[in-house]
Amino acid sequence: MDENMKIGTKSENGQSLKPQSEERYVSPPGVQNQRTVENDINKRMDMFTTEKPMRRLEDLVVSEKTKKQMASLLTKVKYHDVLYEDFGLKEVDATGGRTAINLYGPPGTGKSFAAEAIANELNMDIIRVNYAEIESKFVGETPKNIKAVFQKAKESNAVLFFDEADSILGKRLSNITQSTDHAVNVSRSVMLLELDNFSGITIFATNFASNYDSAFVRRILGHIEMPLPDKSCREMIFKKLIPSKLPIELSKSDRECIIIETEWLSGGDILNIIVNASSMALEREGYTCKVRLNDFITAIHSSKKAKEEIGR
Incomplete structure (x- = not known):
């Protein structure tokens, strides 16, 4: 560049040269909104952490009946291709990729232990969720948190474990009297949708299985009772x-x-x-x-x- 053309110098006719203003690229509104949504999802996903399961199925003390139920469900996961491709089950079960397991029984009977042991058996990480972590006092926030935890499980290929699941799988309210009632129904509808679209492993645990909405009961592949030990x-x-x-x-x-x-x-x-x-x-x-x-x-x-x- 000619010395006289530097910023802050004068041209040949003596006039000062002003630096050209840099043009700033502004993203279209649609792109900005998309980035905002992605940032929000990523921030919500950070609320949930993946863990390496330490418990093992061989250390779980349960009845032979319960062991057989777990073994059957694990077979479905491990040999999915055989069942749905070779045996043709995909022709009659359109939701074959989804595996939801429900562990129910009194407190202290090993439900959380079993969930972790199942994840370990499948050589997968586990994400533990309870309703307090996804519930929000702000209307509309809970459904977003539900979507985020399913997305986290999908991206990390982790088992998704909902403890005290009756809080989120409870019956939808038919008598709506206030905004919080509507919010509860919306959250449960979002939960149904996410469960339908999730092809991974979801495990629910509850002391109050009778409180489940029938729509969730139908979507759960196996219900395993965890009774008091004999x-x-x-x-x-x-x-x-x-x-x-x-x-x-x-x-x-x-x-x-x-x-x-x-x-x-x-x-x-x-x-x-x-x-x-x-x-x-x-x-x-x-x-x-x-x-x-x-x-x-x-x-x-x-x-x-x-x-x-x-x-x-």
């Missing part, structure tokens, strides 16, 4: 939950008594009983304590009383 299951759970370092002093008949006394209690209850019994022994005798039958029986009775009077 005697043999309680025995296995108790054995698994006793650490090798725990200073227990129990005879064979003492263990039998504990298993009998824990009837109608869940695996989660048994874990709490072991913790409480150990704490009582430590408080009574100090570091050199022994956790004995009476400690377990006291903890069991306390757990049952709480269930009867508080958690009924």
